[in-house]
Amino acid sequence: MKCSICPRDAQERGYCALHLQAYHAIREKYQVWVKASDIGWREYLDQLQKNSLTGEWAKDVAKQLIREEEKDV
Ligand SMILES: [Zn+2]
Structure with a gap:
């Protein structure tokens, strides 16, 4: 199984x-x-x-979590 954000395992x-x-x-x-x-x-x-202080990794995860939230609705 691959990571839902990047191609890593x-x-x-x-x-x-x-x-x-x-x-x-x-x-x-x-x-x-x-x-x-x-x-x-x-x-x-x-x-x-939106926060410019958020690291790229965290932004990727936040984006993915928002996508998941929207899928559940
Ligand atoms: Zn990943």
Whole structure:
């Protein structure tokens, strides 16, 4: 199975090791944000995408998560 974002082999949750690491960082940071600003998950992902300080890996993951959110609706 391949990573849902890049051509590397997936490790877990459909992500390769690098994107998985970014995914965990995003989840962790969200816990902090939610305490500070009561932001919604989807809103948070949008912010991540717009934020120039967000790393490329995290942006890839945020984009993918938004796509997944839209698929579920
Ligand atoms: Zn990947």
